[in-house]
Amino acid sequence: MGSTVFPGKLADRFHQLYLDHGVTLVPGRLAKGALVGADQRPGVLLDDGSEYFAGVVVAGLSAKPVLDLASEAGLEVNRGVVVDAHLKTSDPDIWAAGDIAEYPDVILGRTRIEHVDHAQNSGATAGRSMAGSDETYDHTPYFWSDAFELGWEAIGRLDARLDTEVVELGEGRDVVYYLDEQSRPVGVLLLGVWDSVDKARKVLADAPTDREKLRSRIV
Numbered sequence: 001m002g003s004t005v006f007p008g009k010l011a012d013r014f015h016q017l018y019l020d021h022g023v024t025l026v027p028g029r030l031a032k033g034a035l036v037g038a039d040q041r042p043g044v045l046l047d048d049g050s051e052y053f054a055g056v057v058v059a060g061l062s063a064k065p066v067l068d069l070a071s072e073a074g075l076e077v078n079r080g081v082v083v084d085a086h087l088k089t090s091d092p093d094i095w096a097a098g099d100i101a102e103y104p105d106v107i108l109g110r111t112r113i114e115h116v117d118h119a120q121n122s123g124a125t126a127g128r129s130m131a132g133s134d135e136t137y138d139h140t141p142y143f144w145s146d147a148f149e150l151g152w153e154a155i156g157r158l159d160a161r162l163d164t165e166v167v168e169l170g171e172g173r174d175v176v177y178y179l180d181e182q183s184r185p186v187g188v189l190l191l192g193v194w195d196s197v198d199k200a201r202k203v204l205a206d207a208p209t210d211r212e213k214l215r216s217r218i219v
C-alpha cells in the first residue's frame with residue numbers, strides 16, 4: 001500500500017501499519033463486482049474469484065472533475081476549468097476555485113489540486129477578486145492526511161516514480177524530497193514532521209540541486 005506515493009521503505013512501513021492494526025490487505029487485485037451475501041451483508045468479488053463480505057463496503061475509486069457544465073457554458077477547460085492568476089475563467093464574469101480549477105501555481109506551475117487547504121484559500125481569493133480586489137492567488141497549497149497514528153503533511157508532486165532523497169530524523173519522522181530529472185525538488189513529504197510546511201514551500205521555490213544541502217533544509 002502507498003507504493004505510488006511513498007518510496008520503497010516507507011511504503012513497506014505504511015503497508016505494515018495497516019497489517020499491525022488488523023486490516024486484511026489484498027494487494028494486486030481488482031474489484032470485479034459488488035455482492036450481497038445470504039445474510040444480506042454487502043461484499044465484493046475480486047478478479048481472482050475470491051469474495052469478501054463486511055458490514056460496510058467503501059469503494060475508493062479516485063475522482064475526475066465533471067467539466068460538461070463549464071464547457072457547455074463556453075468556458076475554457078483542460079484538466080479542469082482554466083483560470084488565470086486571479087482565478088478568473090475565460091469568461092470575465094465567472095471565477096473558479098478549489099478542485100475544479102486549473103490555475104497557475106507560483107511554484108508548481110499550471111496545475112489542478114484536490115486539497116482542503118487549496119479549496120479554502122483559493123475560494124477566499126476568488127471571493128475577494130469577485131468583489132473587486134486585484135490580488136493574485138499566490139498560495140501554494142499543502143496536503144495533510146492521517147492513517148492510524150501516522151500523520152503527514154506534504155506539498156508539491158509526490159510520485160514514487162521520481163528520484164527521492166529520504167532524510168530520517170529519528171523516531172519514525174522522515175522528510176522525503178521528490179526530485180525531477182534536473183535533481184530539483186518538486187515535492188516534499190513531511191512524515192510525522194510538523195510546523196515545517198513553510199520551509200518545504202521555500203525548498204520548492206528555491207529548488208536547490210545540491211543534495212547534501214537539500215538534506216539539511218528541514219531538520
Ligand SMILES: Cc1cc2nc3c(=O)[nH]c(=O)nc-3n(C[C@H](O)[C@H](O)[C@H](O)COP(=O)(O)OP(=O)(O)OC[C@H]3O[C@@H](n4cnc5c(N)ncnc54)[C@H](O)[C@@H]3O)c2cc1C
Nearest residue numbers: 069097098099100113114115116117119142143144145146
Ligand atoms: C474521500 C476523500 C478524502 C479526502 N481527504 C483529504 C485529506 O485528507 N486532506 C485534504 O487536504 N483533502 C482531502 N480530500 C479533498 C478535499 O475534500 C477536496 O479537495 C475539497 O473538499 C474540495 O473542495 P471544493 O469546494 O473545491 O469542492 P467540493 O467540496 O467537491 O464542493 C463542490 C460542491 O459543488 C456542488 N456541485 C457540483 N455540481 C454542482 C452544480 N451543477 N450545481 C450546484 N452545485 C454543484 C457539489 O455538490 C459540492 O457540494 C478528500 C476528498 C475525498 C473525496
